[in-house]
Amino acid sequence: MSLFRATGLNVEVTGSPYPILREVEFSVEPGEILALVGESGSGKTMAALAVMGLLPFGIDMTTGEVKLEGRNLARSDGTVERDASQISMIFQHPVGALNPTMRVGSQVARAIQFNQHVGRSSALQTAIEMIGHVGIPGPEQVARRYPHQLSGGMCQRIMIAMAISCKPRLLIADEPTTALDVTVQAQIFELIKALVEEIGCGVVFITHDLGAVAEMADRVTVMYGGQVMEELPVAELLGRPKHPYTRYLLESVVQEVDHRIEDIGVDFALTGCRFGHRCLLAHDSCNEYPTLEEISPGHRLSCFAEKAEAP
Amino acid sequence: MTQVPEPSSKRPADSQFVVRRVYVPKEQSLPRRWLSFMRANPLFTIGLILLTMFVGLATIGPFFVGDPLRTNITERFSPPSAEHWFGTDVFGRDVFARTVHAARLDLSIGLTIAFVAMVIGSTVGVISGYFGGWVDEIIMRLTDVLLAFPGFVLALIIVAALDESLLNVVIAVAAAYVPYFIRLTRAQALVEREQEYADAAQLAGNSPFRVAFRHVMPNSLQPALVSATLVTGWAVLTVAGLAFLSVGIQPPQAEWGVMVGEGARDIITGEWWTSLFPGGMVVLAVMAFHFIGDDLTEARA
Amino acid sequence: MKRVATSLLTILGIVVVVFFIVRVLPGDAAAVRAGPYANQELIDRIADKYGLNDPLHVQFVDYVSGVAQGDLGISIRTNQSVTRELLDRLPASLELAVYSVILATAVGVSLGVLSAHRQNTWIDRLSRIFAVVGSAMALFWLGLLLTFFFAFTWRWFPGPVDRLAVGSEDPGTYTGFYTIDGILSGRPDITVEAFRYLVLPVITLAFVLAAPILKMVRSAMIEALDSDFVRTAKAVGVPRTQILFVDGFRNALIPVTTTIGIVFGFMLGGNILVEFLFSWPGIGRYAFDAITTRDLEALQGFVVLVGVMYVFLNMVIDIAYAVIDPRIRLGGGITK
Numbered sequence: 047m048s049l050f051r052a053t054g055l056n057v058e059v060t061g062s063p064y065p066i067l068r069e070v071e072f073s074v075e076p077g078e079i080l081a082l083v084g085e086s087g088s089g090k091t092m093a094a095l096a097v098m099g100l101l102p103f104g105i106d107m108t109t110g111e112v113k114l115e116g117r118n119l120a121r122s123d124g125t126v127e128r129d130a131s132q133i134s135m136i137f138q139h140p141v142g143a144l145n146p147t148m149r150v151g152s153q154v155a156r157a158i159q160f161n162q163h164v165g166r167s168s169a170l171q172t173a174i175e176m177i178g179h180v181g182i183p184g185p186e187q188v189a190r191r192y193p194h195q196l197s198g199g200m201c202q203r204i205m206i207a208m209a210i211s212c213k214p215r216l217l218i219a220d221e222p223t224t225a226l227d228v229t230v231q232a233q234i235f236e237l238i239k240a241l242v243e244e245i246g247c248g249v250v251f252i253t254h255d256l257g258a259v260a261e262m263a264d265r266v267t268v269m270y271g272g273q274v275m276e277e278l279p280v281a282e283l284l285g286r287p288k289h290p291y292t293r294y295l296l297e298s299v300v301q302e303v304d305h306r307i308e309d310i311g312v313d314f315a316l317t318g319c320r321f322g323h324r325c326l327l328a329h330d331s332c333n334e335y336p337t338l339e340e341i342s343p344g345h346r347l348s349c350f351a352e353k354a355e356a357p
Numbered sequence: 358m359t360q361v362p363e364p365s366s367k368r369p370a371d372s373q374f375v376v377r378r379v380y381v382p383k384e385q386s387l388p389r390r391w392l393s394f395m396r397a398n399p400l401f402t403i404g405l406i407l408l409t410m411f412v413g414l415a416t417i418g419p420f421f422v423g424d425p426l427r428t429n430i431t432e433r434f435s436p437p438s439a440e441h442w443f444g445t446d447v448f449g450r451d452v453f454a455r456t457v458h459a460a461r462l463d464l465s466i467g468l469t470i471a472f473v474a475m476v477i478g479s480t481v482g483v484i485s486g487y488f489g490g491w492v493d494e495i496i497m498r499l500t501d502v503l504l505a506f507p508g509f510v511l512a513l514i515i516v517a518a519l520d521e522s523l524l525n526v527v528i529a530v531a532a533a534y535v536p537y538f539i540r541l542t543r544a545q546a547l548v549e550r551e552q553e554y555a556d557a558a559q560l561a562g563n564s565p566f567r568v569a570f571r572h573v574m575p576n577s578l579q580p581a582l583v584s585a586t587l588v589t590g591w592a593v594l595t596v597a598g599l600a601f602l603s604v605g606i607q608p609p610q611a612e613w614g615v616m617v618g619e620g621a622r623d624i625i626t627g628e629w630w631t632s633l634f635p636g637g638m639v640v641l642a643v644m645a646f647h648f649i650g651d652d653l654t655e656a657r658a
Numbered sequence: 659m660k661r662v663a664t665s666l667l668t669i670l671g672i673v674v675v676v677f678f679i680v681r682v683l684p685g686d687a688a689a690v691r692a693g694p695y696a697n698q699e700l701i702d703r704i705a706d707k708y709g710l711n712d713p714l715h716v717q718f719v720d721y722v723s724g725v726a727q728g729d730l731g732i733s734i735r736t737n738q739s740v741t742r743e744l745l746d747r748l749p750a751s752l753e754l755a756v757y758s759v760i761l762a763t764a765v766g767v768s769l770g771v772l773s774a775h776r777q778n779t780w781i782d783r784l785s786r787i788f789a790v791v792g793s794a795m796a797l798f799w800l801g802l803l804l805t806f807f808f809a810f811t812w813r814w815f816p817g818p819v820d821r822l823a824v825g826s827e828d829p830g831t832y833t834g835f836y837t838i839d840g841i842l843s844g845r846p847d848i849t850v851e852a853f854r855y856l857v858l859p860v861i862t863l864a865f866v867l868a869a870p871i872l873k874m875v876r877s878a879m880i881e882a883l884d885s886d887f888v889r890t891a892k893a894v895g896v897p898r899t900q901i902l903f904v905d906g907f908r909n910a911l912i913p914v915t916t917t918i919g920i921v922f923g924f925m926l927g928g929n930i931l932v933e934f935l936f937s938w939p940g941i942g943r944y945a946f947d948a949i950t951t952r953d954l955e956a957l958q959g960f961v962v963l964v965g966v967m968y969v970f971l972n973m974v975i976d977i978a979y980a981v982i983d984p985r986i987r988l989g990g991g992i993t994k
Binding site for chain 2 (some may be wrong): 930
């Protein structure tokens with residue numbers, strides 16, 4: 047049984063006819079790192095916020111199942127009842143994601159206090175330990191600092207400490223290193239991998255950087271325009287992806303084909319496959335909605351073109 | 358079925374693909390558009406209606422009502438009635454007539470003040486923001502000093518120091534609001550002078566003054582124009598407040614603040630209409646300006 | 659320390675401006691002071707007495723040195739020291755001001771927080787309407803309205819006579835605040851009475867002052883609640899009430915403090931109107947009397963005092979900023 051399985055996620059702006067996410071699904075096995083890949087606007091952050099129950103005001107999840115270890119956390123009204131010991135999340139701009147008027151140690155301690163129901167002082171102690179655990183030297187001093195006094199890398203470690211301290215079953219990392227230096231990036235990756243080993247949680251790693259995917263992920267789910275395009279093991283992503291969009295992504299990065307002239311962005315008003323209006327293999331049936339189907343073990347595809355063509 | 362610009366790499370020649378869209382907005386008829394605009398911006402609409410009413414009152418009202426200065430002792434202190442809509446005051450003057458005439462006075466003063474303050478303040482602000490350096494420093498220090506006084510107090514002393522005349526009232530109250538405009542346009546000018554067109558104008562050989570006034574200034578005016586509505590409201594409020602204290606505009610002139618001032622003591626004996634009606638007009642007028650001004654500021658942000 | 663220097667400079671600027679306005683603007687100063695019934699001899703005597711015939715710079719230096727020592731001149735009307743008279747009346751104005759700001763802040767903050775928390779509900783709409791009406795409100799009209807209904811028609815509160823009923827004893831003067839002095843000198847009934855007289859003017863002022871506070875609290879809270887760190891707190895499981903106050907409000911505090919400062923400043927001006935309307939013996943009233951009697955010395959003194967208070971207030975606010983926001987207090991300084 048999968049550790050985590052989200053299916054049928056449909057998210058829209060309240061009162062608008064255009065869906066932001068359509069029938070999105072992704073799953074994570076125990077101890078596995080799943081990469082959620084796509085360009086900006088593909089909906090990957092929305093999908094994460096949706097399963098966390100953190101959708102902003104004015105955006106709702108109309109349907110969806112969010113199953114953690116078999117149990118569905120989603121309620122019928124579209125809300126998700128989740129606590130931090132189940133799924134935890136870290137975000138993209140670490141310094142901005144921490145309360146500027148509160149010492150970082152207290153912020154970590156808060157998380158511990160409210161999730162493990164312990165007193166303030168013991169929570170603070172544990173917080174200092176966790177800060178040291180994520181690789182920050184001199185945790186007692188650092189805990190007394192404010193976020194603006196720390197570098198981006200340190201703030202990200204603090205956020206990881208916050209997330210991990212609740213001992214979650216699943217950790218979602220939304221572009222954790224995009225705002226950081228490359229050298230710091232590597233360190234953060236190492237840290238996440240080590241923690242996965244240690245705690246045995248699953249990770250959903252959101253990114254648009256295929257290099258990071260190659261380094262971190264076991265499996266990959268590719269999204270575009272709020273729809274899932276393909277789901278495959280990382281080796282196959284780098285070798286033989288099937289979906290036109292995935293191939294397009296790979297080309298842009300690996301072979302440096304310049305696709306810029308075609309960049310016309312996502313058009314949310316389209317029916318059917320959202321990649322259709324940019325896809326070279328598009329034909330009439332692409333105005334219908336494709337579904338994810340398994341074409342080989344561990345490899346699922348959502349496309350009409352491939353069926354028309356011989357593999 | 359609308360077309361989407363084709364990517365440059367071509368699809369296979371036999372591809373028949375045309376995209377289909379979920380939802381195409383339909384054209385709305387003009388009245389429906391107004392209605393939805395009004396429903397979406399209720400306060401603005403109310404403000405606009407009120408303002409139109411006041412402008413109408415101010416411009417053509419005085420032709421239709423009686424003489425604001427005509428006294429009639431036998432009719433003093435009559436409560437609102439069919440004959441005197443707002444009743445009469447201590448001298449038997451028709452309160453409604455006075456109120457309408459006062460509308461003309463107050464609104465025109467308010468607009469004038471806002472205009473003067475805006476013109477002077479914007480000019481100084483653009484100079485300060487564009488030229489920078491010690492000019493900016495000095496202007497900023499002066500503005501700080503002026504802003505150290507609450508507007509009302511500043512206007513009060515200026516009027517008190519000068520003679521009591523309408524012109525001086527305008528000068529005094531405008532002086533209280535000039536710093537506000539200076540700050541506003543200066544901030545915008547600081548942004549505008551970094552823009553490309555400013556460099557271009559300078560490179561084209563224009564003197565710095567020309568660049569400042571012909572090019573940067575028009576673009577820096579936008580926040581000032583938006584605020585002008587709000588300032589008009591404040592100006593009316595300040596003038597009325599001063600007049601209430603019999604400073605600036607004085608009885609027997611028909612001005613809302615003056616009327617409230619005169620009528621204040623009538624309250625004790627229960628004649629509320631002499632003061633509460635004109636005062637209510639002030640509040641309504643200022644609210645109208647605020648409704649409009651607030652919405653404009655929010656829309657710009 | 660730099661702030662102190664700029665503040666002093668501003669005070670100096672204020673004195674200069676006031677001086678200029680009063681003495682340099684058109685109108686024969688001495689004649690104005692002497693009033694419309696004076697003859698030439700009287701005018702000359704006054705000119706002499708106040709040194710108005712001295713060259714301008716001499717007058718200015720005189721005045722400034724006086725101010726530096728706390729001497730604001732002699733009131734023409736009463737022949738008393740302006741400083742003394744102002745200081746006598748200051749507690750009355752302060753009492754009014756402080757209570758008004760407290761009430762306005764309480765109302766503004768609570769409605770603002772509620773409004774931001776539950777946007778687009780009826781309470782939000784109501785608050786916003788209140789904010790607009792409050793910012794457009796004419797103080798003198800509101801005061802009259804309240805007086806008419808509550809003091810005369812329904813007689814719940816006393817009319818605009820003074821701070822206490824005629825004939826009541828002064829409590830011993832400790833703070834100058836009648837509400838506090840009453841208790842301190844063992845006369846709680848005076849405290850109650852003082853409160854009764856305070857109600858209407860305070861409500862009038864607070865109504866207008868609450869509006870900008872409410873607006874600012876609401877918008878600052880909305881912005882704070884929309885921010886990334888609130889999202890992190892929610893992700894981690896911090897309960898909603900704590901998020902509202904610790905993450906939301908604490909970070910909204912800076913713009914809110916600025917607004918409270920502005921409000922205090924406005925009140926120094928609004929005080930004239932309210933004090934006049936409610937016959938409140940404060941500095942605003944004094945200023946008004948000075949104006950109507952052309953007592954320019956007193957008026958000058960009033961303006962200088964107000965300016966000084968305002969500058970002092972800004973200093974206090976700057977200090978408050980440092981206390982609230984660790985970014986201001988500690989500066990940047992990234993440690994690795």
